[in-house]
Amino acid sequence: MLQAANLNPLQKLALRFAVVSLLFYGLAILEGIIMRAHQINYELMTTPHYFAVMEAHPMVGIFGSSFMLAFGAFYFLVPTLLKKNIYSQRLGELTWILMTIGVSIIWISAFFFRFAALYTNYWPLPVSKEFSPFGLAAFAIGNIILMTGVFLFCYNLFATVFHQRDEKKPIGPMLMSALGIDGFINLYRRLIGRGVEKEAIMPLPIVAIFRGTIDTVLDAFVLGGISLIFLYHAINSFMGVNLSTDWFDALLYKNIYWWGLDLIADGLVLIYVAGTWYLLATLISGKELYMRNVARAALLVELIVSWNVWAHHLLSDQAQPNIMKIISGEMVTAFELVTMGIAIFITLKTLWEARPLKMTPPLKFLLGGILGFSLGVPAGIIQADLGMNRILHNTQWVIGAHGHMQLLVGLGMTLFAALYALFPMLTNNLQLKSKALTNIHFWTHLIGGVGMAMAMGFAGMDGMLRRAVYPGDNTFQPHMIVAAFFGSLLIVAYLAMMLNIISSIGIRGLIEIFIKLPGGERRETKPAVQT
Amino acid sequence: MIESNNIFALLKVVYVIYVGIVFSLVGMYVFGLTAKTKVRPGIKVPFYGWVAILVFFGVGIHIMTFHKIPWVKWDLSRNTMKVDKEFNIAIADYEYQIPEEQLVIQRGETVRFNLESRDYTYGFGLFREDGTMVFQMQVVPGHSNDIVWKFDKPASYTIRSTEYSGPKGANLFATNAVIVSSEPAVAQIDKDQSL
Numbered sequence: 001m002l003q004a005a006n007l008n009p010l011q012k013l014a015l016r017f018a019v020v021s022l023l024f025y026g027l028a029i030l031e032g033i034i035m036r037a038h039q040i041n042y043e044l045m046t047t048p049h050y051f052a053v054m055e056a057h058p059m060v061g062i063f064g065s066s067f068m069l070a071f072g073a074f075y076f077l078v079p080t081l082l083k084k085n086i087y088s089q090r091l092g093e094l095t096w097i098l099m100t101i102g103v104s105i106i107w108i109s110a111f112f113f114r115f116a117a118l119y120t121n122y123w124p125l126p127v128s129k130e131f132s133p134f135g136l137a138a139f140a141i142g143n144i145i146l147m148t149g150v151f152l153f154c155y156n157l158f159a160t161v162f163h164q165r166d167e168k169k170p171i172g173p174m175l176m177s178a179l180g181i182d183g184f185i186n187l188y189r190r191l192i193g194r195g196v197e198k199e200a201i202m203p204l205p206i207v208a209i210f211r212g213t214i215d216t217v218l219d220a221f222v223l224g225g226i227s228l229i230f231l232y233h234a235i236n237s238f239m240g241v242n243l244s245t246d247w248f249d250a251l252l253y254k255n256i257y258w259w260g261l262d263l264i265a266d267g268l269v270l271i272y273v274a275g276t277w278y279l280l281a282t283l284i285s286g287k288e289l290y291m292r293n294v295a296r297a298a299l300l301v302e303l304i305v306s307w308n309v310w311a312h313h314l315l316s317d318q319a320q321p322n323i324m325k326i327i328s329g330e331m332v333t334a335f336e337l338v339t340m341g342i343a344i345f346i347t348l349k350t351l352w353e354a355r356p357l358k359m360t361p362p363l364k365f366l367l368g369g370i371l372g373f374s375l376g377v378p379a380g381i382i383q384a385d386l387g388m389n390r391i392l393h394n395t396q397w398v399i400g401a402h403g404h405m406q407l408l409v410g411l412g413m414t415l416f417a418a419l420y421a422l423f424p425m426l427t428n429n430l431q432l433k434s435k436a437l438t439n440i441h442f443w444t445h446l447i448g449g450v451g452m453a454m455a456m457g458f459a460g461m462d463g464m465l466r467r468a469v470y471p472g473d474n475t476f477q478p479h480m481i482v483a484a485f486f487g488s489l490l491i492v493a494y495l496a497m498m499l500n501i502i503s504s505i506g507i508r509g510l511i512e513i514f515i516k517l518p519g520g521e522r523r524e525t526k527p528a529v530q531t
Numbered sequence: 532m533i534e535s536n537n538i539f540a541l542l543k544v545v546y547v548i549y550v551g552i553v554f555s556l557v558g559m560y561v562f563g564l565t566a567k568t569k570v571r572p573g574i575k576v577p578f579y580g581w582v583a584i585l586v587f588f589g590v591g592i593h594i595m596t597f598h599k600i601p602w603v604k605w606d607l608s609r610n611t612m613k614v615d616k617e618f619n620i621a622i623a624d625y626e627y628q629i630p631e632e633q634l635v636i637q638r639g640e641t642v643r644f645n646l647e648s649r650d651y652t653y654g655f656g657l658f659r660e661d662g663t664m665v666f667q668m669q670v671v672p673g674h675s676n677d678i679v680w681k682f683d684k685p686a687s688y689t690i691r692s693t694e695y696s697g698p699k700g701a702n703l704f705a706t707n708a709v710i711v712s713s714e715p716a717v718a719q720i721d722k723d724q725s726l
Binding site: 118246356357477 | 535539544549550553554560561564565569570579581582589590598599603636651652654659661663664665666667668669674675677678691694696697698699701725
């Protein structure tokens, strides 16, 4: 059982993020299955309530669960890999608290006030009379608090990378290394056959985390910014002032909003994921990363790519200039296939060089994550095409074969790989109790995630829209029944994982991650990691 | 003329094969990775060869669809295209304001749909009777939203909003609002005779 009293502050911080993340993940799965039941015509709720659940679902899943788990892991990994102290433990604690409050308020805005402008928030729907000002205000406040937490994480992370408390180092070379520029320089030196390759200052996972966090800042800036506008409208509604919505052009808004929102999917997810793969590959194989200079350079290329791909979300907007559709929407977007493909190649090759390897839980889940992105990224490239998007846009294909394949299978399994790898480090070498439960988690999650995403993809190809209801229409019921069957496997996976973790940590240990209970017995154990 | 349901019938097969290939490759990789005796891979892909393959497929798909899918060219050149018919449709307060009860098109006609939204962002999609989609576009308020399409098969289509515009938008559709009659358009007959 976990002896929480023996944990160092950084371990506790990471575990707090992990516990909250897994609870939000459970909520997201519950929401998913409720919506699935509604889609196969079980009248569980009214249409406004259904869309309210759909409003909360991505916020809980992405920010409450995925971001939370990633941030917790990075708060632990960045100081550990850099062998320096975290800039501010307090800011770290404040991050998970604010993010938890923010996501919870957003959930309340949907559950109690039926606010349902959905993830896209297309102007002027959120500030329209379709929703109560209480719902709008709650969503805006929740999102502002959430984004404040995200900003604090970014600030704390950058400060941890660059602070000079432990050792004085020049900032310039550190910044160049963190951006991956030294990878380009080394490649250039090798190309011209001159000079010696310089050893990079920053470990490669730090480069990926740093790079991904730049996109996180920009994303938080856009989402936080629109929330301030929403709040301004809500306050005016409370005061009886009906503000005009004409001041903001709907198409310009859509471009700005998608530019920021897309940084989540195409910027930081792919980059954070690449960084996590590189870290896991080196940890599992015990070898240096294959073609590490290329990996560093590719992370910098992804910076350019991720800032210029948003127009693939506007391929069906006829007022959007064709040149933007072709260059940003099609061509630059296609390079996400290249950057992700490079990350897959480097990770697999690094592992291959260390064979034979034992199939441990982190390795299994890492390969599951790679499989998820191998299926999800090409699906995204297919829909980011002028011809295909004319039909696939806003269908179940987008959110199934692409979105859920990447998020549930690709990102989800990568995060679980990190969770299983970090678990002993965070708990002073505590081992998970059951290998059988780990295996059940792996197989049910993999089969459930892929099966559900494929069923949704087929529904999309047959014309089913992703944010619509079909009451009394059974056209897509077979697809949704198959999706529900595979979706229910995800619940089994979640329960297996939670049972394994809780039985290993113990209820007391779990609570003591957050608060000290009376009567605890302190046993001396050696911390796995010193910071 | 190639239609969307032909493309997706093919895509379904390609997609299933692709998923099978990915699972097989991962399975073979795992076998090689964990085997106690070192397994030599049947195919060796050099790194830069792999990058070239990715670029080829990433860019190649757009070049292929540009040449094979007719509506890509219609879309890119729609401002200069001559059409046989033009329909102006407005959307306001979750209702399509369609000029006639049914929009009748003759087989072979090229049609421009001009859509205007007076409040929110909606969608405009045409669906076949089996639920499959013919095409769709976004209808953004404050902007002109038009699409050009050529209809060469007699059919009856339902209009449905393909963009979420609030819970009330779930009921935004007009069943069998577009009819393509089996009588070929005069322009098409002239064209066929000239051939």
